Amino acid sequence: DIQMTQSPPSLSASVGDRVTITCRASQSISNYLNWYQQEAGKAPKLLIFAADNLQPGVPSRFSGSGSGTDFTLTISSLYPEDFATYYCQQSFTTPFTFGPGTKVDI
């Protein structure tokens, strides 16, 4: 199985900050990497698919990059509603494993 790791596990930031979260796969997954946001008590929401494609309706302050084994999610300027947990997931092969998550709080 492909293992996904994320760093940092958590971070504290302020409104307006630029935030970068990294995700690493245990083997190459090409660009089969998706990012999800989960607010407390809510279902996950797709932000980025295929490494760098913004899901329609998602604000442009979110962006993704990377290929192979190393990927990043960047929030260019934090809004209050961005304080949440972010998960990466590989969709290269089953099982479609998720990373452990990165919690972004104030």
Added chain:
Amino acid sequence: VQLVESGGGLVQPGGSLRLSCAASGFTVSGKYMSWVRQAPGKGLEWVSVIYSSGTTYYADSVKGRFTISRDNSKNTLHLQMNSLRGEDTAVYYCARGAAAGLSDNWGQGTLVTVSS
């Protein structure tokens, strides 16, 4: 597009439960439909997927115990869960995807608690 899960509840270890996910706004048979779960206070865990072709895949942790299926006439996704264990306690989400492993719409989740 809407996904509404049901069927969760309290069940004893070794018991069975059948989750349902009613879809509207699209046809489940034309999409990749997945189940993803989240244990209390933990991260997301992919459970199973059914492709539009009918092919199914499972996480090792549930293989042989869980069965994913769909009822095209009712536009509903199911997850039959047998031989339940404490570690199966979680919120179970159904999700729709335009591609395998990708989930672009999620239900609100249904809680399954396995305890005596």
